[in-house]
Amino acid sequence: MIQILDSEKEQVIAVKIEGNISKKDIQKIHPLIHNITSKGLKIRWYFELEDFTGYDLEGLLQDLKVDTAHLDDYGKMVMVGDKKWQELATEATDFFSDSEVRFFESDQKEEAIEWIKQP
Structure with a gap:
């Protein structure tokens, strides 16, 4: 399940x-x-993973479709x-993506939020 969080920044999509x-x-x-994207901005992602177990098949296929269209x-x-x-x-995502990708431990949420907001 994905819960959308308040990101306080226009181009950040924050999810738990x-x-x-x-x-x-x-x-x-x-x-x-x-x-x-309609505003000409790059999307910044904040993912907070808590007991994340993966995707169901339809979810995986839909995510791949969206990511392919918007990479x-x-x-x-x-x-x-x-x-x-x-x-x-996270390291694999960083390797296969042109995006700057970082991992933070759960007790470093505030630092992660500050990092994603920085230009």
């Missing part, structure tokens, strides 16, 4: 991810992406979590 991500979750984020629209990304595999996934 718990459990499994579904197609419906991705569909509720897509309009936020278009709202930012050039993504700017900085930050992932906040407490699992080693989440840190490794």
Whole structure:
């Protein structure tokens, strides 16, 4: 499930991810992406991972579709979590993306929020 958080910044999409991500979750984020790109801005992502277990099949396919369509629209990304595999996934995202991507431990949320807001 994806919960949209208040980001306080126009181009930041902040979400808390718990459990499994579904197609419906991705569909509720897509309009936020278009709202930012329609203003000519790059999207900055703040992902807060809490007991994140993955995607259902439809959710994965929808996420891949959206990411493929908007990859050039993504700017900085930050992932906040407490699992080693989440840190490794962040490193893989950084490797395969032109975006600047960083991982912060769960107890560093405030630092992560400040980092994503910086130009």
